[in-house]
Amino acid sequence: xxxxxxxxxLAGCEAAMQIASHGIEVHLYEMxxxxxxxxxxxDKYAELVCSNSLKAxxxxxxxxxxxxxxxxxxxxxxxxxxxxxxxxxxALAVDRDIFSSLATEGIKNNKLIKVCEEEVCEIPKDEITVxxxxxxxxxxxxxxxxxxxxxxxxxxDAAAPIVTAExxxxxxxxxxxxxxxxxxDDYINCPMNKEEYEIFYNALISAERAPLHDCDVSxxxxxxxxxxxxxxxxRGEGTLRFGPMKPVGxxxxxxxxxxxxxxxxxxxxxxxxxxxxxxxxxxxxxxxQKRVFSLIPALHNAxxxxxxxxxxxxxxxxxxxxNSDFSVKDNPNLFFAGQITGVExxxxxxxxxxxxxxxxxxxxxxxxxxxxxxxxxxxxLSAYISDSSVKKFQxxxxxxxVLPELENRPRDKKERGAAYSARAxxxxxxxxxxx
Numbered sequence: 062x063x064x065x066x067x068x069x070x071l072a073g074c075e076a077a078m079q080i081a082s083h084g085i086e087v088h089l090y091e092m093x094x095x096x097x098x099x100x101x102x103x104d105k106y107a108e109l110v111c112s113n114s115l116k117a118x119x120x121x122x123x124x125x126x127x128x129x130x131x132x133x134x135x136x137x138x139x140x141x142x143x144x145x146x147x148x149x150x151x152a153l154a155v156d157r158d159i160f161s162s163l164a165t166e167g168i169k170n171n172k173l174i175k176v177c178e179e180e181v182c183e184i185p186k187d188e189i190t191v192x193x194x195x196x197x198x199x200x201x202x203x204x205x206x207x208x209x210x211x212x213x214x215x216x217x218d219a220a221a222p223i224v225t226a227e228x229x230x231x232x233x234x235x236x237x238x239x240x241x242x243x244x245x246d247d248y249i250n251c252p253m254n255k256e257e258y259e260i261f262y263n264a265l266i267s268a269e270r271a272p273l274h275d276c277d278v279s280x281x282x283x284x285x286x287x288x289x290x291x292x293x294x295x296r297g298e299g300t301l302r303f304g305p306m307k308p309v310g311x312x313x314x315x316x317x318x319x320x321x322x323x324x325x326x327x328x329x330x331x332x333x334x335x336x337x338x339x340x341x342x343x344x345x346x347x348x349x350q351k352r353v354f355s356l357i358p359a360l361h362n363a364x365x366x367x368x369x370x371x372x373x374x375x376x377x378x379x380x381x382x383x384n385s386d387f388s389v390k391d392n393p394n395l396f397f398a399g400q401i402t403g404v405e406x407x408x409x410x411x412x413x414x415x416x417x418x419x420x421x422x423x424x425x426x427x428x429x430x431x432x433x434x435x436x437x438x439x440x441x442l443s444a445y446i447s448d449s450s451v452k453k454f455q456x457x458x459x460x461x462x463v464l465p466e467l468e469n470r471p472r473d474k475k476e477r478g479a480a481y482s483a484r485a486x487x488x489x490x491x492x493x494x495x496x
Contacts, residue, residue, distance in 0.1 A: 063088050064421050065190040067181050067202075069106035071138060071407055072399030072414030073193035074164050078137035079418030080191075081173040085425055089168065092180035098197035107138060107164035113157045114149060115142055115408055116459075120486075121478040124408065127438045127459040128153065129482075130489055131412050134419075134439075137167060138411045184209075189394045189425050191417045196374040196400040203375050210382055220370050220455040221341040222350055225462045226334045228364035229326065239310035248327055249336060251359035252313050252320030253306075261356045262301070266294050268349040271371075289344045289371055305340025324357055331450035335366060335462045343369035366460035367405070378454050379403045385447040386430035387417040393430075396421050403446045405458040412439050434492055436465050437485045 062085065066077045069091035077087045094104035101108055116124035132139050145159035168174055182201035184190055194202055229249060238247045253261065268291060293300055302308070306322040313320050326336035343350060347368045355361055379402050382389060387402060389395040398417035399410040416439065420430040433440030441463040445451070457463065461481050471477045 062086065062425060063175075063188075064425060065090065065185055065188055066193060066418075067184070067190065068193040068195055068399070069093070069168065069176070070193060070195045070399060071107045071411040072195075072417070073191070074107045074168055075137055075411045075414030076191045076193055076396075076398055076418035076421065077168060077174050078171065079135075079415055080422055081171050082135070083422040083426075085173070085422055087174045088177055089174055090177045090179060090181045092199060093178070095178060096180055096199070098195070098199070101197075103158075103161065105158075105161035105165045106168055107141070108161050109155070109157045109407065113147075113154050113160075115153045115155065116406070117151055118153045119151060119478075120482050121475065123438060123459040123461050123478070123481075124406075126482045126485055127408055127412060129486065130433075130437055130439050131408065131415060133486075133489060133493070134412075134415050136411065136415060138164060141167065184395065187394075189396075189421050191396045191398055191414075191421050192401065193398040193414055193417070194375075194401060196376065198375040198401060206377075210377065220367070221338045221343065222354060222365050222369045223329050223335050223337050223367040223455070223457075223462075224326070224360065224363040224365055226336055228360075228362055229336065230359050230362060233361075234326075234359035235314055237311060237314075248325045248339070249359075250311055250313075250320075251324040251326065251357050252308070252311075253322045253324075253357060255321045257356075257358060258302070258306075258322040259298075261353070262294060262298055264353045264356055265291050268345050268353050270344050270349075271346045288342075289369075290341045291343060291345055324360075327453075329451065329455075330445065330448055330463070332465070334466065337453070337455070338369075341369060342371060344371040345369070364462075366462040367455070367457055374400065374456070376401050376403050376456055379446040380449050380451045380454055383447050384430075385432040385443045386420045387413060387443070388420060388424070388430060394424055396424075400456065403454060403456045404442055405456040409442060409458050412442070415439075416443060431496060434488045437489045437492075438464070441465075 064080050064085055064087055066073050066087055066089045069089055077089045080087045119125040120129045141160055141163040142155050144163060145156045147154050147156055180199055183205050234249050234251050236249055302322050306324055308320045308323045311323055325339040327339050329335035329337045350368050355363055384390055387396045387398055396417040398414040402413055404410055404413050423430050432443050435441050435444045438459050445457050445463050464481055467480050471480055
């Protein structure tokens with residue numbers, strides 16, 4: 062018996078090592094060195110193609126909590142990272158070459174892992190398989206996956222920012238649906254008068270944008286179809302008022318009049334503790350997003366749990382396709398892991414690989430699969446990518462906004478982070494003892 066793993070990125074390496082640790086043979090398929098994506102430059106596994114930072118180390122932070130949970134699940138890549146960390150203040154940064162070398166050596170030296178250096182164009186049938194092909198999945202495999210799931214595969218990530226519900230200042234906002242259609246709290250509306258809109262508009266069109274890589278703009282037709290809000294704004298001052306910020310059908314109950322412009326916020330999850338800025342997909346640099354979008358009165362103190370992004374990113378419409386154990390809803394022997402599932406970030410991808418690997422083993426052993434409690438960071442991300450109430454799915458990284466609210470919520474932000482983390486780690490330890 063063996064289990065297939067497709068892709069030797071961070072998620073694939075974690076999945077392969079988890080499976081091997083259970084004494085099960087792994088067939089790990091990796092198209093390097095014969096073929097590389099536009100973002101990859103070496104033949105090594107778990108290549109860090111962007112930053113060498115794995116984000117905050119403090120356990121009281123969302124990113125730090127995620128890494129601590131991974132350590133408690135015997136993460137292979139956390140051992141690699143800890144062995145090659147470099148000074149980076151409060152972040153865990155690594156020597157990227159040594160990190161990938163350690164990951165590659167660990168995989169190749171494991172007697173239960175058979176590396177197959179070939180491109181996979183079809184997913185094996187009737188075999189337990191973990192697909193961890195990454196955000197730049199090769200075209201043949203991506204087309205095969207599209208054939209499996211229809212239109213539920215995105216080839217371009219044009220995402221709007223997401224803010225926490227508690228950080229929206231409702232003194233400046235009101236709940237309503239356009240023309241009173243739907244439930245009254247479907248949207249939070251952030252109205253602006255003419256002067257406020259003009260200040261926001263001028264800041265938006267002059268804000269600094271993030272650079273795009275060649276592989277991000279290789280298909281201009283796709284890019285045109287998900288136009289950044291700042292590009293749309295440059296077509297004229299009134300463009301947004303006839304587009305994503307149109308005020309028609311809305312009356313501000315505090316003034317009795319229609320606003321000059323309105324930004325609508327839509328619930329991002331069933332719990333209603335995160336909201337999406339509707340129609341605000343953007344390629345602005347992250348600090349610029351914070352600066353410019355905070356000029357909208359209701360968002361002057363907004364806490365951004367995810368900034369808008371615009372780049373090539375193959376990902377599933379996971380809430381329609383995946384269970385919280387990372388298996389496909391109509392195929393319990395097929396698992397997905399990594400950024401293709403809609404988790405965003407190096408360690409988030411690796412963590413999903415751990416869970417997919419564990420559950421692939423349990424499927425092989427005819428055991429029920431597991432999902433960590435939703436008050437853990439890994440469990441909350443697993444719940445988010447499989448939450449059927451999320452209608453317009455966007456990738457998500459580790460943040461406290463995905464966790465259930467605390468019973469006695471501290472007002473101090475640091476104390477609040479410590480409370481979230483303490484609860485999560487206690488929950489994880491108790492869960493692991495019971496299984």
